[in-house]
Amino acid sequence: xxxxxxxxxxxxxxxxxxPVFYNYIGGNMDIKQRxxxxxxxxxxxxxxxxxxxxxxxxxxDIRNIEAVIGGDETKRSGIVLAKSMKAKRKGVCTxxxxxxxxxxxxxxxxxxxEYKNYRKHSNxxxxxxxxxxxxxxxxxxxxxxxxxxxxxxxxxxxxxxxEIKDRIKNELGxxxxxxxxxxxxxxxxxxxxxxxxxxxxxxxxxIPSKMWTLPVSELFMLGRKTLPxxxxxxxxxxxxxxxxxxxxxxxxxxxxxxxxWEYSNGIDNSEVxxxxxxxxxxxxxxxxxMDIGSKEKLxxxxxxxxxxxxxxxxxxxxxxxxxxxxxxxxxxKDSSHQKKLLYATSNTKEIYRVAKxxxxxxxxxxxxxxxxxxxxxxxxxxxxVQLSLFNDESNKxxxxxxxxxxxxxxxxxxxxxxxxxxxxx
DNA sequence: TCTGGGGTCCTAGGACCC
DNA sequence: TCTGGGGTCCTAGGACCC
Numbered sequence: 030x031x032x033x034x035x036x037x038x039x040x041x042x043x044x045x046x047x048p049v050f051y052n053y054i055g056g057n058m059d060i061k062q063r064x065x066x067x068x069x070x071x072x073x074x075x076x077x078x079x080x081x082x083x084x085x086x087x088x089x090d091i092r093n094i095e096a097v098i099g100g101d102e103t104k105r106s107g108i109v110l111a112k113s114m115k116a117k118r119k120g121v122c123t124x125x126x127x128x129x130x131x132x133x134x135x136x137x138x139x140x141x142x143e144y145k146n147y148r149k150h151s152n153x154x155x156x157x158x159x160x161x162x163x164x165x166x167x168x169x170x171x172x173x174x175x176x177x178x179x180x181x182x183x184x185x186x187x188x189x190x191x192e193i194k195d196r197i198k199n200e201l202g203x204x205x206x207x208x209x210x211x212x213x214x215x216x217x218x219x220x221x222x223x224x225x226x227x228x229x230x231x232x233x234x235x236i237p238s239k240m241w242t243l244p245v246s247e248l249f250m251l252g253r254k255t256l257p258x259x260x261x262x263x264x265x266x267x268x269x270x271x272x273x274x275x276x277x278x279x280x281x282x283x284x285x286x287x288x289x290w291e292y293s294n295g296i297d298n299s300e301v302x303x304x305x306x307x308x309x310x311x312x313x314x315x316x317x318x319m320d321i322g323s324k325e326k327l328x329x330x331x332x333x334x335x336x337x338x339x340x341x342x343x344x345x346x347x348x349x350x351x352x353x354x355x356x357x358x359x360x361x362k363d364s365s366h367q368k369k370l371l372y373a374t375s376n377t378k379e380i381y382r383v384a385k386x387x388x389x390x391x392x393x394x395x396x397x398x399x400x401x402x403x404x405x406x407x408x409x410x411x412x413x414v415q416l417s418l419f420n421d422e423s424n425k426x427x428x429x430x431x432x433x434x435x436x437x438x439x440x441x442x443x444x445x446x447x448x449x450x451x452x453x454x
Numbered sequence: 455t456c457t458g459g460g461g462t463c464c465t466a467g468g469a470c471c472c
Numbered sequence: 473t474c475t476g477g478g479g480t481c482c483t484a485g486g487a488c489c490c
Contacts, residue, residue: 073490102455110458123490126456169461169490252488284464285487314459351482361457367483402459 064186065301066175067208067216068158068193071225073171074098074111074142076203077150081143091140095119099127099139105316105399110142114225147171153201161193164303174213176301190228198226214297215240217249236295241268248292255285267293308345312353312404313337320359320397324388327398331388334403335381340443342405343435348373348414349405352380354387357400366391367406373414376427377434380405 070076072092079092096113100106107127119134131137151170158165164176177186190207198204208220209230218240219231231239245251245259248267258281264270270278270293278286291297313334321327331354342349353367366387374380384403392398 100458104458105455106458107455108458124457128456172490250488254487309462310460312460316458363485365484369482400458404461 061178063211064177064181065210065213065216066177066186066190066193067210067213067220068154068173068175068197069206069208069217069220070154070171071204071206072111072113073150073203074147075113075140076111077147078140078142080150080202081146091138094138095121095134095136096138096140097121097127097130098142099130101141102127104318150201150203154197154205157196157200158193161189164301166301166303174216174301176303187228187230194226194228212295212297213299213301214249214292215295218247221247231295233295237268240295241266241271241293243267245270248289250285250292251289255282255289258282307347307408307410309408310353310404310406311338311341311345311349311408312355312402313341314355314400314402314404316357316400317398320399322395322397324392324394327388327392327401328385330401331384331403332381334401335384336377338403338405339375339377339380339431340435340438342375342408343431345408346411347408348375348411349380350407350409351405352383352387353402353404353406354384354391355400355402355404356388356391356398359397359399361399364391365402369407373407373409375411375431376424377431378427 075096075098076092078098079090083090092113093115094113095115097109097116098111100108100110109121109123109125109127109130112121112123112130116130116134116137119137121130121134121137127137127139147170151167155165155167155173158173158175162175162177162180164178164180166174166176168174177189181189186209190209194205194207204226206220206222206224206226207228208216208218208222209228210216210219210232215231215233215236219229222229222231222239229239243266245264245267246256248270251259259270262273262281264273270289273290275287275290278290280286282289315330315334317330321330349370350373351367351369353365355363355365357363368383368387370379370383380403
């Protein structure tokens with residue numbers, strides 16, 4: 030399928046492409062413009078925590094004070110996960126340390142997040158959205174893309190956006206921003222304009238006035254590493270990228286350069302992925318309460334993480350072809366090693382064996398480790414894995430053991446059973 | 455009491471093969 | 473003997489997102 034952005038500013042000099050997109054599908058020239066909404070919950074974790082507190086009889090609405098949802102400083106994960114508008118006005122940023130946040134905002138109040146409750150609020154939101162279209166991509170716990178193209182009836186996209194926004198506010202008690210556009214990129218950029226509780230459009234003809242004027246740092250997928258490079262090229266605004274030579278951007282930044290150029294020109298033909306996709310990799314990592322300088326201690330952590338990861342892997346009924354171990358030293362040097370397996374497996378013992386090998390490869394005696402991570406990659410469905418391997422007696426036995434452990438965890442809770450490393454392995 | 459945890463995708467270099 | 477070049481697979485590291 031080829032989609033031409035005919036009314037896009039860069040084509041505007043060609044009058045023959047008037048104000049519509051041409052979707053070339055299966056040989057039929059068919060005039061169709063995609064109708065996309067992006068829903069973004071305002072200060073999601075903080076809003077949701079505020080609602081839960083009010084529901085529990087607390088009087089204070091933490092949305093109205095200088096507050097953040099933060100990690101646990103005693104566990105060395107003290108960063109800002111979400112902020113109230115008042116905290117934002119004091120300059121508090123997501124991702125910075127609570128220490129830094131308090132310097133900017135001395136009266137800052139810090140609250141803990143409850144991830145389990147967030148899932149529920151996210152599902153409530155999803156249920157409302159499903160009444161409008163079934164083409165919904167759950168981009169993250171607090172963001173969705175909606176493809177409304179075949180679901181508008183006699184209504185307009187903008188009306189739907191306001192209706193959805195207001196219904197969520199009235200029925201669920203939190204606010205969202207809605208971006209209205211003809212592709213995902215522009216809808217996402219639009220929902221990021223002024224907040225909270227707003228609907229913004231970003232149609233092609235609005236790109237110069239609404240998007241090109243923004244600083245480059247606002248462009249989706251343009252991160253902190255690319256920023257200084259663009260600055261050196263005297264690029265300041267998104268419009269500056271749009272006006273760069275396309276081939277020069279590719280030459281300087283490769284695929285990423287092409288993407289930046291296309292995004293800055295509002296070009297994005299990606300689909301709304303509304304079908305649930307299987308994970309490509311599964312990982313767990315932990316920042317240790319104290320730096321560890323002993324391999325034996327690290328192996329214990331590695332086992333716990335491996336058990337978590339393989340448990341999740343088996344829940345998906347998948348097997349892994351690659352095992353990866355990540356370490357972060359106390360001075361924040363990251364490293365990772367991975368290994369391809371001879372055959373795909375979900376077996377805890379086997380994956381732990383490889384993870385231990387990788388740790389041994391990487392770990393230099395005397396270094397202190399802050400973070401350990403285990404992940405599995407190149408996942409395949411279990412029933413695609415060679416049947417012969419399951420018929421091997423020792424594999425069968427191991428698989429049985431995993432099954433028993435999983436069932437206990439399902440029944441009595443995840444922490445009910447933990448393998449004592451020394452005896453089991 | 456300084457810096458999370460879960461992901462996806464890309465790149466570059468080396469090994470190996472023809 | 474003065475050394476190609478294309479392709480694939482594997483690995484380490486990095487960029488970016490929420």
